[in-house]
Amino acid sequence: MLDNHFKKEEFKKSVKENVKMLYRKTIEEATQEQVFQAVSLAVKDVIIDNWLLTQKQYEKDDPKIVYYLSMEFLMGRALGNNLINLCAYDEVKEALDELGFDLNVIEDQEPDPALGNGGLGRLAACFLDSLTTLGYCAYGCGIRYHYGLFKQKIEDGYQVEVPDNWLKNGYPFELRRPEYAKEVKFGGYVKVEYDPATGRNHFIQEGYQSVLAVPYDMPIVGYNNNVVNTLRIWDAEAINDFRLDLFDKGEYHKAVEQENLAKNIVEVLYPNDNHYAGKELRLKQQYFFISASIQEAIEKFKKTHSDLHDLPKKVAFQLNDTHPTMTVAELMRILVDEENLEWEDAWNITTQTCAYTNHTIMSEALEKWPIELFSRLLPRIYQIIEEINRRFLLEIQQKYPGNQEKIRKMAIIYDGQVKMAHLAIAGGHSVNGVARLHTEILKKQELKDFYEMYPDKFNNKTNGITQRRFLLHGNPLLASWVTEHIGAGWITDLSQLSKLKVYADDKKAQQEFMNIKYQNKVRLAKYILEHNGIEVNPNSIFDVQVKRLHEYKRQLMNILHVMYLYNKIKEHPEMPFYPRTFIFGAKAAAGYRRAKQTIKLINAVADVINNDKSINGKIKVVFIENYRVSNAEMIFAAADVSEQISTASKEASGTGNMKFMLNGAPTIGTMDGANVEIVEEVGAENAFIFGLSSDEVINYENNGGYDPMQYFNNDPDIRNVLMQLINGTYSNGDFNMFREIYDSLLNTNSSDKADTYFILADFKSYAAAQEKVEEAYRDEERWAKMALLNTACAGKFTSDRTIQQYVDEIWHLDKVVIGK
């Protein structure tokens, strides 16, 4: 049925028609942006048919539904991806060619919907792709932020944040659904009324402000299976009737407040990753989208089911970190207050329906809301959490009589705070980490007490990525090469990549593989020249670290190592050195000082080194501005070396590591997160592992830290590099510009701990691993084999595998086939 719509001539006609309808223009007169809108509408038209068919099938089959609840969905551009999954990319490319347009340029007109920060948000997007391709009934539920993650500009080497007004020209792939709007209430107080008929108390929220949550649906297209699922993001609008009512009563202030509440709530995504900021508006955002999503899910369930006790058979709520944990309390509120279930029944239903994914062990990311704020904003929800906590403490006391320590450590409400992780664990049937090592650390350290109490809740789900976006769309040359060698089965069954292993020693295959890498490097070099004005040599080693900027990810160690190499080359101009291009891409949270200083340092080092003619271009340093999903696809395809150098134990999983591997870039990294499993798949000889182990790091931390001074005192290379932070080498003689970074590593004049991310401890083993990279790269055959094997061994890291494990072990969904 798709084929009809993508008959080239018809498609061309429909694009022309859309240009006329939308802009009163002929196609010759239309701008690229207008053609993008017209093409997108034509594509949406096709998608809508399948969207309807999918709905019909769901109505017929009544499959169990998973609601993936997440504050973030980092979708990236939709047009190219939709065409890929509709298997219409090549036809549309041809059709546009004939109309005189280049599909790549048209794709570039689309804003990146950046409704997420980093790994957590992108994981949610990959999961929706996999859920749909595997034929499971799933809804993504989130927020329609009017401004996504800021756009990054680099000015004088510093990051400047520019608002991301992604809805400016209208977004063609969304559909407003006012008929599903929900009311969400904030503030006020709770009135208790005794009902003699039922003998129960009723809890009624009064004096509240409310907003209207209005959903916008975006289609999620499965690969070649006609399934279309829905990402439902909620916008906030003022409730008009209520406002008029208030005007009548002269409560002008309240009416304006409600209007403002609606305006503010969905205005902007908080730009922190792995950091809890405790802002009131953030708590409002959380309850806003959770209340609307849970109300909708229950309403939908009740349309076809009469007994709410069956909810766990038909519905699963997956909490993407603790941000959506309000789900537990909101579901209890609906079941107890609105549906009049007994507490125990409601609790059983809730715990069997909810499940929680943990994405970090970083203590600064743990959500702990002050009681005062929480109870003021959500009085009834707070009461419910108090009751959950009361019963939970009884359970702890039963298991550990007299053990106050357990209460102190495990309570949901303690010390004036609501601990969201504790609520998520108590309120669900599953707690999972996102890589094997991470899950083990949760069980042994961070969540030890909970693991001891509920061992059966704990499980691991190693992350994955979608090969449809990160190979088929992002690296078309390699994708075609793979298909020529092993067929197209890998697109929906990535384990088939292992069939490439027989080509690892094949000279011709190696050459073709490296030639594709070269072409992708040329493509990236062109982008860098256009965007940075820096000329880079595609024959140099492209050594890439792209990810959010965070101290634990140690971009600082990377740039310090570049400074160290530069010193060596200056001292020994004659020494053999294989040319390298160090490529960085990273956004820093707007309020994260140290991270922003690190960006300045990278750019300062780039400035000095790139302009030093005496080193003959042996090193180039490039900071790619505004790293985001769309340029990421191109960067992964062009990378020779994948930098995954977090302090062991800190990176829960990482997913960029998997994208590099899939595109044939060996990892230089620590034994952290999913790197452990990557090495297990590809073999230690095809990666460059260095540094302290997670056990060693945790051991230091538990025993008062370590002393970076000993490295400074005993290692002249390290000392030199550190001194260059404060002697003006990279700051035009300004001694203070990088002083804070220097202090963070040594801290000679404060009692704070220094170098808490073990950069100096790992520095020399990092440098040694980098030497091994160079040595391996010089041996063309060896490198080609390594690179090829990285792709061949990446099969495990598809999000299709991850999702199937969630389905088998947590959600138990039914597969749906469209058009049976």
Ligand code: NBY
């Ligand atoms: O989730 C990341 C982890 O760091 C990474 O190791 C993992 O691969 C990925 C997917 O599981 N976590 C992450 O991206 N976290 C956030 O973006 C985030 C955002 C906001 C807040 C906390 C964490 N917050 O509290 O506001």
